[in-house]
Amino acid sequence: MTEPDKKKDGAKKEAAKDETAKPLAEKIGFAKLDLTVEEVEERISPRETNVFDK
Amino acid sequence: MIQTASFPVTLVFPPQGHFTQPYLALPCLKAWLREHGFADVEVIDASVEAYDRFLTADYLARASARVPSLASFEGAQELRFEDMEAFRAAAESAASAASVIAGVEEAKRVLRGEDFYDPERYVPAVRTLYHGLRLVSAAHFPSQLTPHNFTMRYANDRSAEVLAATVDREENPFLEFYDSELLPRLDARPPRVLGLSVIYGSQLIPALTLGRLVKERFPDCHVTAGGGFLAYIGAKLMRAPGVDACLDSLVFHEGEAPLLGLCRALRDGGDLAEVGSLTWFDGGTPVENAPGHPIPLDRAPVPDFDGLPFDKYFSPETVLPFDINRGCYYGECTFCTLPTVIGPGYRTRRAETIVDHVIRLRDRHGARCFNFITDCMPPGMIADLPDELIRREANVRWWSDARIEPRAYTAEGARALYDSGCRKLLFGFETATPRLLKLMKKGQSVKSTLEVAENCSKAGISVTFYAMVGFPSETREEARATLDFLLAHSDVVREVSLQTFHLDEVAETYRDPAAFGIEVLDDPRADLQLYHDYVAASGMTAAEAAEAFDEMMAGFRANLPLFSGDNVLYFMQKSHYFLHLARDVHPDEFVRRCAERTNAREARGADPSLAPAEGLALVELPFSYADCVRTLGHPLARAVRPDFLTGSFVEGAREEAIASLGALAPARRVLAYANGEFVELRPDGRTALAALAAAGSLGELLAEAGSEAAEGLRAFAARLHRRGALTPRAAVPAAEFETQGVTS
Numbered sequence A: 001m002t003e004p005d006k007k008k009d010g011a012k013k014e015a016a017k018d019e020t021a022k023p024l025a026e027k028i029g030f031a032k033l034d035l036t037v038e039e040v041e042e043r044i045s046p047r048e049t050n051v052f053d054k
Numbered sequence B: 001m002i003q004t005a006s007f008p009v010t011l012v013f014p015p016q017g018h019f020t021q022p023y024l025a026l027p028c029l030k031a032w033l034r035e036h037g038f039a040d041v042e043v044i045d046a047s048v049e050a051y052d053r054f055l056t057a058d059y060l061a062r063a064s065a066r067v068p069s070l071a072s073f074e075g076a077q078e079l080r081f082e083d084m085e086a087f088r089a090a091a092e093s094a095a096s097a098a099s100v101i102a103g104v105e106e107a108k109r110v111l112r113g114e115d116f117y118d119p120e121r122y123v124p125a126v127r128t129l130y131h132g133l134r135l136v137s138a139a140h141f142p143s144q145l146t147p148h149n150f151t152m153r154y155a156n157d158r159s160a161e162v163l164a165a166t167v168d169r170e171e172n173p174f175l176e177f178y179d180s181e182l183l184p185r186l187d188a189r190p191p192r193v194l195g196l197s198v199i200y201g202s203q204l205i206p207a208l209t210l211g212r213l214v215k216e217r218f219p220d221c222h223v224t225a226g227g228g229f230l231a232y233i234g235a236k237l238m239r240a241p242g243v244d245a246c247l248d249s250l251v252f253h254e255g256e257a258p259l260l261g262l263c264r265a266l267r268d269g270g271d272l273a274e275v276g277s278l279t280w281f282d283g284g285t286p287v288e289n290a291p292g293h294p295i296p297l298d299r300a301p302v303p304d305f306d307g308l309p310f311d312k313y314f315s316p317e318t319v320l321p322f323d324i325n326r327g328c329y330y331g332e333c334t335f336c337t338l339p340t341v342i343g344p345g346y347r348t349r350r351a352e353t354i355v356d357h358v359i360r361l362r363d364r365h366g367a368r369c370f371n372f373i374t375d376c377m378p379p380g381m382i383a384d385l386p387d388e389l390i391r392r393e394a395n396v397r398w399w400s401d402a403r404i405e406p407r408a409y410t411a412e413g414a415r416a417l418y419d420s421g422c423r424k425l426l427f428g429f430e431t432a433t434p435r436l437l438k439l440m441k442k443g444q445s446v447k448s449t450l451e452v453a454e455n456c457s458k459a460g461i462s463v464t465f466y467a468m469v470g471f472p473s474e475t476r477e478e479a480r481a482t483l484d485f486l487l488a489h490s491d492v493v494r495e496v497s498l499q500t501f502h503l504d505e506v507a508e509t510y511r512d513p514a515a516f517g518i519e520v521l522d523d524p525r526a527d528l529q530l531y532h533d534y535v536a537a538s539g540m541t542a543a544e545a546a547e548a549f550d551e552m553m554a555g556f557r558a559n560l561p562l563f564s565g566d567n568v569l570y571f572m573q574k575s576h577y578f579l580h581l582a583r584d585v586h587p588d589e590f591v592r593r594c595a596e597r598t599n600a601r602e603a604r605g606a607d608p609s610l611a612p613a614e615g616l617a618l619v620e621l622p623f624s625y626a627d628c629v630r631t632l633g634h635p636l637a638r639a640v641r642p643d644f645l646t647g648s649f650v651e652g653a654r655e656e657a658i659a660s661l662g663a664l665a666p667a668r669r670v671l672a673y674a675n676g677e678f679v680e681l682r683p684d685g686r687t688a689l690a691a692l693a694a695a696g697s698l699g700e701l702l703a704e705a706g707s708e709a710a711e712g713l714r715a716f717a718a719r720l721h722r723r724g725a726l727t728p729r730a731a732v733p734a735a736e737f738e739t740q741g742v743t744s
């Protein structure tokens, strides 16, 4: 690796470190997430039961 | 007695029937044949064997590999109604397959053992089996196999479609099952007669499929069929072109005498024309013989259950069926078809014989639980049977259908029933509207019905009511009055088996439509038609009745603890609720536990120890699964599938659904699956879940996420907790928490 390359790599690592160092809240921005939960109606229906078996 | 060892007879119960307990007809027939000299009779429950094979890790892995991938939906401009079922199947399979495959053997173990009695184990296990069957269905799309039904794209009321279904290797899962399991077994002992018992419409295609394969493989074997469903449509079926490739004959009504006559004629070279109640092919032309005589029921032998795969039923204890009588002693109800099934007349066994047989079955099979099969118990028997069971110290637990008989189900009578082991009775209540009861000729009043139910309930017997919605002329208000009545008495009526009225060819409502203010519509193309559409002069239309059904069912789900949330699974699996009662759990206690479970689930909150549930799977979707499921749940969309009961299609339903329900626009969504449940998130929800997994618990995530986000995260976590995607258990290591899907 050449000197400039090493430098570049070092800078990249630095940036990554910065990223990790950032508080999670800032990194992800939780307050802005769309946390909608759609409850799906269960496809288990008492409509479908065979009752007479003679 | 001469025993004919060299005349092998095989009796098969074809898929699809309940998977929780054996059926009665074939053991009765086997016992009758053996008593009359046919020693070599084998009974095969192909229904439970197919379920057991399909619900294995190996089979499901193969099925899941066959399911079309979600990738085919990527980039589409819209999700058309026509593609929604396929999308739903692909999405569900992508999210659930790995976990279902990994959990299916354990789920079966739970249902077959002591863990059955623990709802926290039982409910996820049953769900796993349901999802397993969805995988099986997705692999044979658009066929659908559930624990309660089997339907294909083919209409059950058209013979050409039914016959086409029997050779459809892509979509009929039973062809492979027969080829790889059943036929090799028959090779080892080629039968001379194969008898197929067809009780439900859902068995028609699988039965004919097997008939065809057996006729091809064993040209010397005579294939016959009988059973409740064929009692209705058998004559039409035998006239349908091409059916002789699947069947050689058909037995009507009670099977003992005709089957014995058939076996004798085939063994001895007798004349098939002499066998009563048989329809057979004479050079390709169906010949209908005169009806034969029913057997003296009290002299019929003990049903022979030997050889049935007791270890394969999905119940911890086998509940054995036993018929105490045949036919209905009342036989007046104008909608009722049951007398058609068994043939005319009413016959009973004596209480002494019943108890004698019950004790012998108990001792032979170590069975403690019985399902007494009866259209309804006559008043005398309601008194005699408990006395005899108590006197002989049978010490069994049992349940059965029953008719409202106020003089028999007194407080004292009900106590005797309880003491004899009766733990659950199902009464034909039908409606709370006296006008309709009269029209139905039920011969009972609402008041006496309630009295009977109260007496039984006080004695500790769980009461189920059969109720009907949409009887000709019934109004929406009358249906609501029935709902209100049932909810007002939910302390007495624990379960309601609700049915919509169907106009059935063998009922009085069909024979005398004017008396019920209806005009019957025929479908000339439906050559196997049993159920008819009709126009009613007053009251709800069939579509309105379907809506009223939904409203009533929603009322039960919201108000009857046994129907609330996933407790309804106990109601839906035959005998599963009863098995708790059979351990002398009082109905009040069971209902209390159900209510407690539902409330506890509703109360689940944002526990700081919450972490992603074990096995939580996330799949990215190009359309909303939730919207797709909602659309497919619309009555118009439901009409596109064959009707549950009739197996027929509503004319023009597909076109109407396409026109009215439209298409879905693309939407990036994430489908989560854990503990047998699906829930849909936005892509951000996945980000939050990944952060939660990395943090280790909700508490730790909240500490890191900052106060601004706390409320939203807590609400998110609480909802996922309620749906089982987050659990307060130890966290799953972040490395194991992977997102699958088409774009990740």
Ligand code: SF4
Binding pocket: B328, B329, B330, B331, B332, B333, B336, B337, B338, B339, B375, B376, B403, B428
């Ligand atoms: S509904 Fe019940 S009581 Fe009425 S005729 Fe049918 S079997 Fe008999």
